[in-house]
Amino acid sequence: MTLAPVLDRIDADLPQALERLKDLLRIPSISTDPAFKADCDRTADWLVADLASMGFEASKRPTPGHPMVVAKYKGPEGAPHLLFYGHYDVQPVDPLELWDNDPFDPQIEDLGDKKVIRGRGTADDKGQLMTFVEAFRAWIAEHGSLPLSVTVFLEGEEESGSPSLIPFLQENADELKADLAVICDTGLYDGRVPSITTMLRGLLGEELTIKAASRDLHSGSYGGAAINPIRVLADIIDSLHDDQGRITIEGFYDDVPELPEELRQQWQGLGFDHSRFLGDVGLSRPAGEQDRTPLEMIWSRPTCEVNGIWGGYTGAGFKTVLPAEAHAKISFRLVGQQDPLKLREAFRAHVRARLPEDVEVEFHGHGNSPASVMTITDPAFEKSLQALTEEWQIPAAYTGAGGSIPIAGYFKTYLGMDAMLIGFGRDDDQIHSPNEKYDLESFHKGTRSWARILDKLATK
Amino acid sequence: MTLAPVLDRIDADLPQALERLKDLLRIPSISTDPAFKADCDRTADWLVADLASMGFEASKRPTPGHPMVVAKYKGPEGAPHLLFYGHYDVQPVDPLELWDNDPFDPQIEDLGDKKVIRGRGTADDKGQLMTFVEAFRAWIAEHGSLPLSVTVFLEGEEESGSPSLIPFLQENADELKADLAVICDTGLYDGRVPSITTMLRGLLGEELTIKAASRDLHSGSYGGAAINPIRVLADIIDSLHDDQGRITIEGFYDDVPELPEELRQQWQGLGFDHSRFLGDVGLSRPAGEQDRTPLEMIWSRPTCEVNGIWGGYTGAGFKTVLPAEAHAKISFRLVGQQDPLKLREAFRAHVRARLPEDVEVEFHGHGNSPASVMTITDPAFEKSLQALTEEWQIPAAYTGAGGSIPIAGYFKTYLGMDAMLIGFGRDDDQIHSPNEKYDLESFHKGTRSWARILDKLATK
Incomplete structure (x- = not known):
């Protein structure tokens, strides 16, 4: 043949x-x-x-x-x-x-x-x-x-x-x-x-719902006194990275290996065009860990991304609602020996530790796989x-x-x-x-x- | 008659x-x-x-x-x-x-x-x-x-x-x-x-769109390297209040009068039931400025509330998208002599000052009125x-x-x-x-x- x-x-x-x-x-x-x-x-x-x-x-x-x-x-x-x-x-x-x-x-x-x-x-x-x-x-x-x-x-x-x-x-x-x-x-x-x-890279998907008041409120009647779950969610999302782009969840980097020198050199030989990679989609500055190259960021480093967020009134015009709930879909790309189930618990603990009084969270897991x-x-x-x-x-x-x-x-x-x-x-x-x-x-x-x-x- | x-x-x-x-x-x-x-x-x-x-x-x-x-x-x-x-x-x-x-x-x-x-x-x-x-x-x-x-x-x-x-x-x-x-x-x-x-109270309504990449990206291909506008929006929302519940926009409290002592006493005479006010909607702790009573918070103090937020994938299931845009509707309740148009500019300046490289913002005003x-x-x-x-x-x-x-x-x-x-x-x-x-x-x-x-x- x-x-x-x-x-x-x-x-x-x-x-x-x-x-x-x-x-x-x-x-x-x-x-x-x-x-x-x-x-x-x-x-x-x-x-x-x-x-x-x-x-x-x-x-x-x-x-x-x-x-x-x-x-x-x-x-x-x-x-x-x-x-x-x-x-x-x-x-x-x-x-x-x-x-x-x-x-x-x-x-x-x-x-x-x-x-x-x-x-x-x-x-x-x-x-x-x-x-x-x-x-x-x-x-x-x-x-x-x-x-x-x-x-x-x-x-x-x-x-x-x-x-x-x-x-x-x-x-x-x-x-x-x-x-x-x-x-x-x-x-x-x-x-x-x-x-x-x-x-x-592996993947861990999480969905969370932040719940505050028992119902949607009027922001005139309650604004300033009742807690806003969108603010709580924004605070949690903001807390997931430090100002150097590193993920702040406790123990997150424990099982992340450094790239072997041999592989780093091989990758350098590929001549990856970092500025074109980002330039093609209208960006110029790598947004991840500031001490890594973009190729390392996407091939060998773990990430935490918000894939979706929603809460309150999102239609045409304006509605002065103070919503009862806010939602986000968050995913993690995993590398090396990072254990998705261990990190799921660490993420949930990170969120729970940041909940103010009167606020509850519900989690829904969306699949997980190691690298x-x-x-x-x-x-x-x-x-x-x-x-x-x-x-x-x-x-x-x-x-x-x-x-x-x-x-x-x-x-x-x-x-x-x-x-x-x-x-x-x-x-x-x-x-x-x-x-x-x-x-x-x-x-x-x-x-x-x-x-x-x-x-x-x-x-x- | x-x-x-x-x-x-x-x-x-x-x-x-x-x-x-x-x-x-x-x-x-x-x-x-x-x-x-x-x-x-x-x-x-x-x-x-x-x-x-x-x-x-x-x-x-x-x-x-x-x-x-x-x-x-x-x-x-x-x-x-x-x-x-x-x-x-x-x-x-x-x-x-x-x-x-x-x-x-x-x-x-x-x-x-x-x-x-x-x-x-x-x-x-x-x-x-x-x-x-x-x-x-x-x-x-x-x-x-x-x-x-x-x-x-x-x-x-x-x-x-x-x-x-x-x-x-x-x-x-x-x-x-x-x-x-x-x-x-x-x-x-x-x-x-x-x-x-x-x-x-007066009202100032604002809608903002945070724009990063020129199109939605795959969080596997770009996650970690491309900036996520939802994170930028969360950071901005988080920056609008300090940890005492005060709004951090520069000059925001300039034209906010203290409540006259006479009125404060009259209001105290009303016997407002603070715990019932919040308890009726499943809450217990006033979320506003920590040195004010809830009645002051809702009658005599200005606020900043997120009335709606959306971005990325918000449907059933999961989608590992790194979105190009994120949106929020934000409103301010105004008191005293606060000038809505002056504060609109102060808010927009506050947001612009927090935009990282590669990120743009579009604002849409939604009506404004003084107290x-x-x-x-x-x-x-x-x-x-x-x-x-x-x-x-x-x-x-x-x-x-x-x-x-x-x-x-x-x-x-x-x-x-x-x-x-x-x-x-x-x-x-x-x-x-x-x-x-x-x-x-x-x-x-x-x-x-x-x-x-x-x-x-x-x-x-």
Whole structure:
């Protein structure tokens, strides 16, 4: 089974592959919002049908939340067995008014120097997961089979904290276990260097409600005498960082390792353009710990961010209400050996210690995962670096990533598998934001990259 | 023209008066929300028709916003001329889910020890303005005429900053000018003592938008390096008070007078129950300046309150967004000679001085009015105190009020008229909150109070 005709077939089939991707993108699989439950289900059906059509033994597997898709393909006897992971759910689309087009009516746009496909989920993660699906299709169409055994495992709750994931992995460990997990949900370094991500931050999500008076009050009748929960919340948020950008929660940095000198030097060699990184989004000054570079801030340092805040009257005009409650969604990116559950308690203790008399707090946890540091001793990593270098004609690199892909750690913990993270997103893809896009080059070369990686890994 | 049959007629007509009030309450005249523009217009029509039906020369008067209602009744030659003011617009109803019933389907509820009418606008201010309208109706029905001349002036923008009010007063000064203005938008002291409010706080409303990155960012890709506008906003809000509850804006207290010793003693004589005042709404500790009593805090001290805050993702579930913008609505209650426009600039300077690099602020002003201190030399004040004492069988009092009724100051400034503020609301009316109500006793005795006041003031 040779590689060249597979690559040719991918090139020839690109228009059809894009039509398939658009079909998938049209289904609004927003997992965090219960209003889109049926759409998530339909998305899983679409993927099961597509994988079954090329010979996978594919099924939609129910969970208490959105279903999983599991599909298996038996390659030649003795060939390695890879598990490919992606997620078919997408982020919400608000603020909808900032989208130039319907987020669920994907369009190809010619930007002059390149073409992109625009719409929710194009880069995160439907466009990415379809790169390996299309690579499988081309291999099977050309050679009647894949060169190795593949299990496809697609999740529908990645954007909403993956509540069903760990139980599913535990209950189906034997079926899902493979030689290596391959995860396609990351990006090119600097928008051009193909890379394998070997460090990922963990994530801890918290929602808090600050409660003061038993009901909303009139700020004329009570203002000045009754405590305002928005002020209490602002005080708490302000207390989470010191004036050097360090997080003030007790013990927060206990399990944060210093970056090894070797890795620091390797990262310096990447020539990360700090001013362009921030300049691209209208900023100039790094806002984190003042003694760290932005690359360290996003790849190797923990954070505390307020992702949402609301309370009182937020509509048009003015209302002189003194609200009974104020709310915030706060998340922490974790690194090294930081324990999410220990830090959840430390955060809650920090908040409780700052509550004035008469004020109560309610917490709601939104998922948690530790950071991941990959072991790259498996030769599959070096072989994949080679395949990426050949496809992109740029030396591929090992990199870190600021985001959290907890599944990598779960594969290790629950299935005993290492994970290799390869993806083709770019920093300007505007994932989680209005006008999300995916470069057609990413989709096309991404598909070709997987075809090459399958070829390289087919022999143990 | 004697009073007794007028009072008897009010008693007999109470069921019909309540039906009329319910009709008025059913129109959702939310002035701050443009979606209810036609409803505001319909409310003005309803009032014009009702006043015309009893012999007033009534008209709906267009403004760039919601219309004014002006209605005139000529009493006996030489009798005094009073201008009665109320407002027919109401507050928004959110959070709607906290209402036990449709806010615009008013119901009479028997609470055992008393009856109330519940719905948006019952106490603020439709129920109150209908007390004087019903008193007029009873006088005219009984005696064929009012005992003095009356102009009714009803506004439809009181809950949205009264943008059309000053131009309207200026353009119609000759028509509106009377011997004394009477404003019905205040309450009983301590829910039982009839009172004339002689001190009112002013109001300054501000909305600010903190802008950081040029678009919403992914907190994984940018968290730790890109500045978060919610944190900047929290820092600004936190900076507005010191740990003793004093407002920190430069020069804020320059024009705040100390309470005259005489007034302080009079207020102490009212026996204000500080712990019950806060205890009624689930609080125990006064949150304002720590060296003031709650009664001072709400009647004689300025405040700064956050009335609303929003930014980032506020829907169900979680979204790891690092938002581009954060917003707040902030208002100040003003006292003494505090100049709202001077303080607006001082507030904006305070905010601008706290903006980190890369961050911008946009301000939007929401109306402003200075505090009012009434001159009570006109004998109408003492006569009205007597009338109130006779109706309620409790000695009536001069009091302060924490709210802002800018119209009182405007009548003085633009029409050269003093204003007398009398109303029958109670602290537990939940105005501006879900489940607003008005006691039937307030409505009934309020109507009777006005009948008595008309009688007392009919002779100069």
